[in-house]
Amino acid sequence: MKDIKFSARNVQVYYGTTHAIKDVNVDIADKTVTAFIGPSGCGKSTFLRSLNRMNDTIDICRVEGDILLDGEDIYDKRVDPVQLRAKVGMVFQKPNPFPKSIYDNIAYGPRIHGLAKNKTDLDEIVESSLKRAALWNEVKDRLDAPGTGLSGGQQQRLCIARAVATQPEVLLMDEPCSALDPIATAQVEELIDELRSNFSVVIVTHSMQQAARVSQKTAFFHLGNLVEYGETGQIFTNPVDPRTESYISGRIG
Amino acid sequence: MPFLWILIALIIIASVAFVLGRQRAVQSAGGDSRKLHSLPGFYGWNTAIGAMVPSIVILAVWMIAQPIIVNMSIAPMITSVEASDSATLGLVLSNVTNVSEGLDAAIAAGAITDNEVAALNAETDNIKGLLSQVGKVVGSDITPEILDAARASRDMNATGTLFKTIVVLAAAIAGGAFALTKIRPDLWARNQVETFVRYVLITAASIAILTTIGIVLSLIFNTVKFFGMYSATDFFFGLSWLPRFQGESDLGILPLMWGTVYISIIALLVAVPIGLFAAIYLSEYASKGVRAVAKPALEVLAGIPTIVYGLFALLTVGPLLKSAFGDGGVLGVQWMGSADAAMTAGLVMGIMLIPFVSSLSDDIINAVPQAMRDGSYGLGATKSETIKQVVLPAALPGIVGAVLLAASRAIGETMIVVLGAGAAAQLSLNPFDAMTTVTTRIVAQLTGDTDFASATALVAFALGMTLFVVTLGLNILALYIVRKYREQYE
Numbered sequence: 030m031k032d033i034k035f036s037a038r039n040v041q042v043y044y045g046t047t048h049a050i051k052d053v054n055v056d057i058a059d060k061t062v063t064a065f066i067g068p069s070g071c072g073k074s075t076f077l078r079s080l081n082r083m084n085d086t087i088d089i090c091r092v093e094g095d096i097l098l099d100g101e102d103i104y105d106k107r108v109d110p111v112q113l114r115a116k117v118g119m120v121f122q123k124p125n126p127f128p129k130s131i132y133d134n135i136a137y138g139p140r141i142h143g144l145a146k147n148k149t150d151l152d153e154i155v156e157s158s159l160k161r162a163a164l165w166n167e168v169k170d171r172l173d174a175p176g177t178g179l180s181g182g183q184q185q186r187l188c189i190a191r192a193v194a195t196q197p198e199v200l201l202m203d204e205p206c207s208a209l210d211p212i213a214t215a216q217v218e219e220l221i222d223e224l225r226s227n228f229s230v231v232i233v234t235h236s237m238q239q240a241a242r243v244s245q246k247t248a249f250f251h252l253g254n255l256v257e258y259g260e261t262g263q264i265f266t267n268p269v270d271p272r273t274e275s276y277i278s279g280r281i282g
Numbered sequence: 283m284p285f286l287w288i289l290i291a292l293i294i295i296a297s298v299a300f301v302l303g304r305q306r307a308v309q310s311a312g313g314d315s316r317k318l319h320s321l322p323g324f325y326g327w328n329t330a331i332g333a334m335v336p337s338i339v340i341l342a343v344w345m346i347a348q349p350i351i352v353n354m355s356i357a358p359m360i361t362s363v364e365a366s367d368s369a370t371l372g373l374v375l376s377n378v379t380n381v382s383e384g385l386d387a388a389i390a391a392g393a394i395t396d397n398e399v400a401a402l403n404a405e406t407d408n409i410k411g412l413l414s415q416v417g418k419v420v421g422s423d424i425t426p427e428i429l430d431a432a433r434a435s436r437d438m439n440a441t442g443t444l445f446k447t448i449v450v451l452a453a454a455i456a457g458g459a460f461a462l463t464k465i466r467p468d469l470w471a472r473n474q475v476e477t478f479v480r481y482v483l484i485t486a487a488s489i490a491i492l493t494t495i496g497i498v499l500s501l502i503f504n505t506v507k508f509f510g511m512y513s514a515t516d517f518f519f520g521l522s523w524l525p526r527f528q529g530e531s532d533l534g535i536l537p538l539m540w541g542t543v544y545i546s547i548i549a550l551l552v553a554v555p556i557g558l559f560a561a562i563y564l565s566e567y568a569s570k571g572v573r574a575v576a577k578p579a580l581e582v583l584a585g586i587p588t589i590v591y592g593l594f595a596l597l598t599v600g601p602l603l604k605s606a607f608g609d610g611g612v613l614g615v616q617w618m619g620s621a622d623a624a625m626t627a628g629l630v631m632g633i634m635l636i637p638f639v640s641s642l643s644d645d646i647i648n649a650v651p652q653a654m655r656d657g658s659y660g661l662g663a664t665k666s667e668t669i670k671q672v673v674l675p676a677a678l679p680g681i682v683g684a685v686l687l688a689a690s691r692a693i694g695e696t697m698i699v700v701l702g703a704g705a706a707a708q709l710s711l712n713p714f715d716a717m718t719t720v721t722t723r724i725v726a727q728l729t730g731d732t733d734f735a736s737a738t739a740l741v742a743f744a745l746g747m748t749l750f751v752v753t754l755g756l757n758i759l760a761l762y763i764v765r766k767y768r769e770q771y772e
Contacts, residue, residue: 079414079667082525083656083659086655086656086659088569088570097628109665111659111662111664113662114660114662114663115661115662116660116662117660118662119656119660120660121653121656121657121660123653123662125651125653125654125657126645126657127654127658127672127675127676128654128675129675137658137661137663137671138661138662138663141661141664141667141671142662173716191657191661192661193356195661195662225485236686250402254395256284268402
């Protein structure tokens with residue numbers, strides 16, 4: 030067992046009066062890809078967003094219970110959610126490049142966090158981030174072109190590069206491939222596998238094949254409950270809970 | 283028959299046509315409305331349209347044509363005026379119309395009978411007094427010639443109205459009957475009704491467009507006329523504005539343009555920062571409760587008539603500024619001669635434009651997708667960094683568009699300038715000097731007794747045309763920028 034990065038205990042999430050996440054306990058390991066699967070509306074995205082306090086931007090959302098990052102409660106009053114999000118980066122379902130140049134998109138995070146001492150430093154961060162996102166060769170000649178002009182798959186890799194550039198410890202991905210075609214999906218999946226060597230990656234996905242391909246650990250959510258959590262191979266070949274088996278064999282969903 | 287009755291009769295005929303058309307359609311299908319191409323109601327509408335449209339067209343044409351024909355045929359009766367003097371002839375003819383309408387009104391009121399009208403004598407009877415009893419005031423004296431012409435005009439109008447009634451009602455009945463004979467189960471009644479509706483919509487749209495074209499054409503013709511009397515070079519490049527109705531005016535637009543631009547810039551310097559900051563607060567920071575109260579409250583500003591802002595400038599802002607910057611003011615400077623100043627008008631106009639800028643910018647900022655903000659937050663940016671570096675740059679083209687629209691309103695504003703900026707057309711750099719704008723000079727040139735044949739009055743059209751071109755240009759630029767921006771996200 031690798032080091033535990035995130036540790037969630039008795040987590041409840043409410044949207045107004047709706048109880049969206051019920052009593053979730055989970056340990057997410059470092060340098061591992063963890064997949065959250067489950068039918069639509071089961072709360073997997075909600076739980077993901079509570080890991081970097083993105084739910085704070087929604088007025089009616091309320092989180093109870095403890096979520097520990099490296100043993101520290103991220104919902105503690107002394108924790109600045111902005112600092113937390115710098116450590117726990119996020120990639121969204123739809124590619125959302127800023128209406129800026131490719132270079133400025135990547136440099137955005139390093140600039141606001143002061144990660145680069147000078148222009149050469151920043152250039153290096155941009156180059157290495159784009160290389161890690163397997164985008165460098167495609168865009169190195171047009172770093173000044175707007176990020177919105179790239180294709181969908183390139184945009185999503187740009188967003189991953191942007192998240193990587195901030196040098197986070199954890200990367201949360203909310204259905205990063207749902208807006209992409211199979212080729213772009215394959216590229217992003219390959220990328221996720223490489224990212225595992227440096228980060229803990231948590232990915233929400235609707236595609237069970239994708240979960241099986243990219244993750245080492247899988248958590249199955251259903252109606253706000255964490256039904257089953259374990260090694261990906263075991264979940265897909267030999268699930269313990271009958272609900273998990275129904276879902277992965279296509280009977281519920 | 284009076285116009286209203288004709289209209290009521292037409293509506294009755296159309297209603298009858300509707301019922302008959304509907305019935306006939308059902309009958310023609312042997313009582314089974316499923317065999318009809320369209321719903322029975324469409325056949326009814328089709329018949330009613332057949333009755334209404336030709337008759338209303340005839341009615342409209344007739345009502346325009348009748349007075350023209352009557353005037354043309356009584357014009358030879360006016361022998362005291364040369365036929366070539368069309369202006370005087372027109373005045374006399376309008377007197378004739380007035381007298382004949384007055385006589386009609388007098389008869390309707392029971393002050394006089396038909397026979398007595400025929401016996402009236404212009405020399406001896408007090409016709410003016412009679413007409414004023416029924417509320418018709420005739421300016422000039424009523425000569426026997428005018429009275430005769432008025433009698434003739436009454437007779438012709440009576441005959442014309444009788445024929446009009448007959449022809450229009452006949453056309454309605456004939457049109458309805460013709461439409462009725464056309465009804466067969468395979469008639470595409472629904473499509474015909476829809477075509478008719480489309481033409482109604484086209485007519486409505488063309489009225490707006492044609493009016494605009496009419497306004498522009500009248501501006502152009504009068505501007506051309508003006509440039510026939512006054513040199514265009516002097517107008518566009520003249521540095522002095524000194525209209526004299528006796529002639530020998532200096533009509534240079536530059537001092538006015540200078541005032542317009544200066545006051546607009548002051549207004550924008552007030553409105554853009556305040557409006558934009560208010561919009562950022564409202565769209566990004568304000569809680570739902572604050573927003574629900576503050577946004578409508580801000581928009582109330584937009585509902586205040588500009589004349590009220592003008593009063594505010596005249597009575598409050600002007601004296602206040604003078605007490606600070608004027609002679610013996612608290613600052614000990616003597617920059618401001620009177621309360622009327624470009625600064626007064628500019629400040630108040632800026633306040634007027636705040637809701638304009640803020641509500642447009644608010645919409646534009648809200649249109650920036652939440653995904654942009656999420657992306658920035660997800661990278662550990664604060665709210666302020668997100669707004670400065672992501673939201674505002676994304677919204678910038680739209681905001682520029684909003685500012686340009688506000689600028690074109692500032693340029694066209696009149697009342698605040700009349701009451702706040704004074705009337706002196708001068709090229710001054712001091713914002714505390716009185717200045718004046720293009721719009722207020724248009725008002726000044728056209729109010730009071732104006733001779734529309736002189737350059738001093740016609741200059742108003744040239745000023746209006748210039749203003750129109752400038753604001754049109756700004757609006758087009760603004761729309762172009764806003765539209766270009768919209769394409770990015772949709």
